[in-house]
Amino acid sequence: MFDALSDKLEVVFKKLRGAGKLTEKNVQESLREVRKALLEADVNYKVARDFVKIVQEKSVGDEVLKSIEPGQQIIKIVHDELVALLGGQAEPVAPIDKAPTVYMICxxxxxxxxxxTGKLALQAKRKNKKPLxxxxxxxxxxxxxxxxxxxxSIDVEHFHLKGKQPQEICAEAVKYASKNFIDxxxxxxxxxxxVDDDLMNELQEIKGLVSPDELLLVADSMTGQDAVNVAREFHERLDITxxxxxxxxxxxxxxxxxSIRQVTNCPIKLASxxxxxxxxxxxxxxxxxxRILGMGDIVSLVEKASESIDLEKAEKMKEKILKSQFDFEDFLEQMQQVRKMGPLDSLLGMIPGAGKALKNVKVDEKDVNRMLAIIQSMTIEERRNPKILDGSRKKRIAAGSGNSIQAINQLLKQFAAMQKMFNNMNKMKMKGLPKGMMPF
Ligand SMILES: Nc1nc2c(ncn2[C@@H]2O[C@H](COP(=O)(O)OP(=O)(O)OP(=O)(O)O)[C@@H](O)[C@H]2O)c(=O)[nH]1
Ligand SMILES: [Mg+2]
Structure with a gap:
């Protein structure tokens, strides 16, 4: 979503870094570019103006301009202000610690x-809480x-009272929850x-009846500044949390x-x-x-990995690589683990620097699927020891996976190159990787 903005900021920063000595004038010029980039990204104009003003004030002091790396310093100031603009600290949703805790979604x-609603229910379930x-x-x-x-679909209890008004349905649901051990x-x-009066009145009444622990507004980021205006109106009427x-x-x-945080002064708690x-x-x-400044989001990546990857298996895999025993069986397993984390494109975007470097490398899920199909068409023996793949075996695999012999030869070549890379890799470095982390 932030690609265009990222690209533009990167150009500005490149100039700043290369400038060597900075003056108030070239800082001002750069910040004008930053402001333009923000506006083009559809940031509220007042927010963009104030943002640049603050960065400028912080950037022109002697301390920054005469520092060893003034460009770097200014990038840091932009980064910190961007964090502040987005709300500073992360603010988690209310913990599920009462029976029942109530989240109201509007x-x-x-x-x-x-x-x-479904996503929150699933998360609660994963924490061994009982949602309704x-x-x-x-x-x-x-x-x-x-x-x-x-x-x-997620095996969660559903509540509704046919023919009743929303106010009554919600109030009854909470009563039902208290009696039925719902968390x-x-x-x-x-x-x-x-936004209309009928809706707001209804929501206000529900809020009054159930006193929710969280009153969450879902704002559609695709609707641009409209989302900001909607958030402001909801917040004024309902005091969302x-x-x-x-x-x-x-x-x-x-x-x-x-812009939404700055305009509404209401914390953004979750990202869908x-x-x-x-x-x-x-x-x-x-x-x-x-992420916007192209510094990557390695923390989210590691979190995603630890959610979806079986640590024990990953450790075993690492051992195998160390001992140069990594085969197609392992490769298949590894690919399936990575698959669980999400589309490859979005994962690559989280690696610092990779977003840019791999920009033109389109990760085609179809290629990956083809690769997996080929491996799945091999026998276990072939996966463990690809050397035995002769002409007739390749022909069988080609037919079985719906590919050409060339595609199979290509995969074998890539795999051999990967094995070589593993062999050459600094083994100490591998050992030093955090538990479960793979070098690729
Ligand atoms: N890509 C994407 N689609 C989403 C996301 N959240 C919801 N959607 C899609 O947006 C559409 C509307 O989602 P709903 O959850 O039904 O929206 P709603 O607010 O309940 O809609 P109403 O009940 O009609 O007011 C569906 O097609 C969802 O799959 C998201 O984070 N990303
Ligand atoms: Mg709906």
Whole structure:
């Protein structure tokens, strides 16, 4: 989402770094470019103006300009201000520590409320808490069913009272939860096309009845500045406790994400980054700022890895590499583990510097699938010892995986190159890697 902004900032920073000696004048020029980049990314104009003003004030002191690396210093100031703009510290959602804790979800139509309800329920479940999702949208005909299907897919209890008003449904749901050992009640409320009085009154009444521990507004990042205005209006009427930015995986310019905190003064607590129920992350200002400035987001990457990768298996794999025993079986397993973490493109973007370097290297999931199909068509023996692959075996694998013999030869070549690389790798360095981390 922040690619265009990242690219532009990188150009500005390159100039700053190369400038050697900096003067107030060339700092000013650079910051004008920064402001332009922010505006082009659809950042609210007041936010962009104030941002640049602060960076400028902090940049022109003697301390910075006469320092050894003034360009670097200014980049650091931009980074720190970006973190501040996004809210400084990460603010987690209220812990699930009462029986029941209540989260109320609100937002405009199609912003991602129901999806978020499912995601939060799944997270709660993974923490061994018992969630209850509540269908409080009685207006859109398929809304109740949609949430039911979602709840069933993750084996979570669903609550609805047919023919009742949303206020009563929510109040009854919380009562039901207290009696039935539910840890977390998630209220999926109705959306509207625009902020209107009926909706706000209904939400205010529900809030009054259930006193939620979190009143989360889902703001669709794809809608740009509209999302910011919506957030402001919701906050004024309802005093929300947090914003969830949804659809951060989209290709909008990112301005909403960057302005919403400053304009509403309400913390962004979660980031929704895809349609799958596992695509929900805590919002970390520091990490997003680093990502925008091309510094990568290695912390999120490691977190993702530790969630999806079996540490014990990873350690075994490392041993095998150390002993030069890494074969196609291991490769297959490794690929499947990485797959669990998400699309390769998004993972590469988190590696510092890689976003840029690999920009034109399109990771084609189809290529990966083809590679996996070939390996899956091999027998165990062949995977362990690819040397035995002669003409007739290759022909069989080609037919079995729907590929050409050339594709198989290419994979074998790549694999041999990888094995060679492993052999050459500094083994001490491998041993020093944190538990579970692989060198690739
Ligand atoms: N790419 C992407 N799609 C999302 C995300 N969150 C939700 N969606 C999609 O957006 C669409 C609307 O999501 P819903 O959760 O139904 O939205 P809602 O706010 O409940 O909508 P209403 O109930 O009609 O008001 C669905 O197609 C979701 O799959 C996200 O983070 N990324
Ligand atoms: Mg919905």
């Amino acid at each position: 937002g405009l139509q199609g912003s991602g409320k129901t999806t978020l 999702v509540v269908a409080a949208d009685i207006y859109r005909p398929a809304a109740v069913k949609q949430l039911k299907v979602l709840a069933d 977390l009640v998630i209220l999926d409320t109705a959306g509207r096309l625009h 947090g914003v969830v930015l949804s659809k951060l995986d989209g290709d909008a310019r990112g301005g909403a994400a960057l 980054t895809g349609e799958k129920l596992s695509d929900l992350e805590p919002f970390h200002p520091e990490r997003l700022a680093s």
